[in-house]
Amino acid sequence: MLREVAATRYVEPLHTGGSVPGVVEADDLGTYVVKFTGSAQGRKALVAEVIVGELARALGLRFPELVLVHFDPAIAADEPHQEVRELHTSSAGVNLGMDYLPGAKDFTPEVARAFPLDPLEAGRIVWLDALTVNVDRTVHSSNLVVWPTLGVAPPRLWLIDHGAALVFHHRWDGSDPAKVYDFRHHALGHYGPDVRAADAELAPKVTEELLREIAAEVPDDWLADEPGFATPDAVREAYVTYLHARVRASRAWLPTDFPGARELAEENARRAARTRQGRPDWLKRVPDLHGKPAAEQDWSVHLG
Numbered sequence: 001m002l003r004e005v006a007a008t009r010y011v012e013p014l015h016t017g018g019s020v021p022g023v024v025e026a027d028d029l030g031t032y033v034v035k036f037t038g039s040a041q042g043r044k045a046l047v048a049e050v051i052v053g054e055l056a057r058a059l060g061l062r063f064p065e066l067v068l069v070h071f072d073p074a075i076a077a078d079e080p081h082q083e084v085r086e087l088h089t090s091s092a093g094v095n096l097g098m099d100y101l102p103g104a105k106d107f108t109p110e111v112a113r114a115f116p117l118d119p120l121e122a123g124r125i126v127w128l129d130a131l132t133v134n135v136d137r138t139v140h141s142s143n144l145v146v147w148p149t150l151g152v153a154p155p156r157l158w159l160i161d162h163g164a165a166l167v168f169h170h171r172w173d174g175s176d177p178a179k180v181y182d183f184r185h186h187a188l189g190h191y192g193p194d195v196r197a198a199d200a201e202l203a204p205k206v207t208e209e210l211l212r213e214i215a216a217e218v219p220d221d222w223l224a225d226e227p228g229f230a231t232p233d234a235v236r237e238a239y240v241t242y243l244h245a246r247v248r249a250s251r252a253w254l255p256t257d258f259p260g261a262r263e264l265a266e267e268n269a270r271r272a273a274r275t276r277q278g279r280p281d282w283l284k285r286v287p288d289l290h291g292k293p294a295a296e297q298d299w300s301v302h303l304g
């Protein structure tokens with residue numbers, strides 16, 4: 001089961017995250033990144049974090065520990081932003097914490113250029129994303145971090161943020177477990193991910209028993225009141241059934257067509273040209289963001 005801790009000090013909000021997670025210290029002396037139940041992404045994002053994250057861990061991928069965090073908004077009363085304070089107030093109670101990796105660096109395309117990764121490890125991560133329909137591990141937003149970064153031990157790739165996975169839980173009827181998704185812009189596509197080897201190695205490990213154990217880790221409160229389901233256990237069983245059917249259909253959805261860096265650059269250039277064509281003259285000079293991270297990473301251009 002996930003450990004339970006109580007938040008004792010609110011350190012800071014992480015404004016780079018769309019859901020504004022908070023860094024907190026807890027009564028076990030650990031530091032955690034907390035995703036709040038009251039965020040716009042909703043409880044389903046937390047359910048996806050638990051199911052996909054714990055599946056990653058069970059399959060041997062690197063993923064920080066998850067804990068359930070009891071959060072009293074009073075500890076963050078000094079937070080200056082009203083909308084962040086409101087997020088805390090609406091999240092009193094149990095939230096999701098992830099072990100904070102101090103000094104972790106986002107895995108951006110620039111970092112990726114110099115980071116060695118073997119095709120099998122890349123294949124395992126792409127395979128997990130395709131199984132769990134995680135559409136948020138792209139070159140634009142990798143949701144991967146490199147840690148440690150201080151030179152004490154070799155830097156490794158860690159998975160974070162699976163809140164956008166399991167897209168099928170937004171429409172339970174009519175989601176085909178064999179459905180193919182577009183993973184061509186996956187953050188690790190240029191490493192030549194060996195997804196076939198990953199499939200042979202990992203698919204047999206994703207049993208109904210394992211999926212059931214993992215679904216049991218999700219708190220009842222996050223599964224209650226799901227339309228069409230009588231009880232939280234019925235929702236858990238739906239996750240188990242869907243993911244088990246999907247893992248057995250892996251031949252249908254294995255992503256194998258990854259464009260190289262040059263192809264991606266050409267594709268981005270084509271998309272940029274199309275966008276520019278549709279713009280009025282005065283907008284044609286606005287910087288082209290195709291293929292670039294959503295948030296500005298290099299501030300040096302504004303200095304000096």
Ligand SMILES: Nc1ncnc2c1ncn2[C@@H]1O[C@H](COP(=O)(O)OP(=O)(O)OP(=O)(O)O)[C@@H](O)[C@H]1O
Binds near residue numbers: 018020064100103163
């Ligand atoms: N466990 C962690 N240790 C260190 N830094 C982290 C950790 N988790 C997240 N971060 C940092 O916080 C940023 C935002 O986290 P995350 O992507 O999980 O938030 P989010 O609100 O789900 O974001 P979004 O939906 O915008 O992708 C990450 O890009 C990373 O820089």
Ligand SMILES: [Mg+2]
Binds near residue numbers: 017018
């Ligand atoms: Mg993220």
